[in-house]
Amino acid sequence: MALISPRNPITRLLNRIPFTGLWFDWFACTGPRKWLAGIALGACTCRPVPQIYLVKFSGAGMLFGMGPCLKFKARLALSVCALGCAFLMMACPLPSRAEEQFVSVWSYYCFPPFVTSKNQGLSHELIELLNARGQGRFRFELRLLPRKRIDLLLSDGITGLVLFVNPSWMGLRNLQKYEWTPSLFSDRNVIVSNVSRKVDFTGPESLVGLTLGGIIGRKYEALDELVDAGLIKRDDTTSEKSNLLKLCEKRIDFTTGPETMLRPLVASLCIDGQIYFSPTPLFQYTRHILISDASPALSEFIVQFVRELPANPKWIAIKDKYKLRD
DSSP states (O other), X not given: OOEEOTTSHHHHHHHTSOOXXXXXXXXXXXXXXXXXXXXXXXXXXXXXXXXEEEEOOOHHHHHHOOOOOSOOOHHHHHHHHHHHHHHHHHHSOOOSSOOOEEEEEEEOOOSTTTOSBTTBSHHXXXXXXXXXXSTTTEEEEEEEOOHHHHHHHHHTTOOEEEEEEOGGGSOHHHHHHSXXXXXXXXXXXXXXXXXXXXXXXXXXXXXTTOXXXXXXXXXOTTTHHHHHTTSSEEEEESOHHHHHHHHHTTSSSEEEEEHHHHHHHHHHTTOGGGEEEOSSOSEEEEEEEEEESOOHHHHHHHHXXXXXXXXXXXXXXXXXXXXXXX
């Protein structure tokens, strides 16, 4: 191995730059071989590098690796070790903290109060509370999906959360298979009618002879048997909004749905003065978070989070904002 003289102006320039790494001095290459390169190796100091060592490359060596060096000096060996350690530290940095675990959160409620506009509504505000609490451990992301898609994800054993559901809706098998949080809040399906033809619900028999405004494909607890028997007429449409408008036009006698959804929808349509809510609900229930195939740490975090919600000032403000029941 030959040495490039430190008198070389390029070498002197490089030697004046504090640097830990490799310099390829192509300008200093001489001789018939065009694959000679100058490699400047600096030990981790700010002192000038006294010499630049040449390594000979052949054509194949340029493609596949460097040829063997004839001589090594102690400083060159130390510099190579220091350089190697630096590269290892950059390639494998020590983590400063544990990485956050990404968690999918699913909901099939795409209407108020759960979703009021893009990235707004009860569902999004609950996710914000979850992320604030789980910072550094968990990162929650909301996905609005059809109910059938969520059922498929659950059957495939995908880790995730389902918002605002009740165990009785998911079947007995799912009640035993998944973990459930304490109640987030209570809700009830109410009987809604036109204010000029009020329907005061006292039991299924009080609806006999009337026309129910239903949703295509939806089942109605305690009413389906009367519909099948022909005691209640059913006129289906595609949404609760359509049923409320049909009520205003007196094309149906009553409809039913979650109070948390119907009251804000009535307000948004500005038909408060035309709609009557029966004081007695069709039935009542509580809303929970379903936990699917989660680690013990995630399950414990979610359950504890819900347990502490009643004392959370932000959650109290959210419940008041959307008029949620305890």
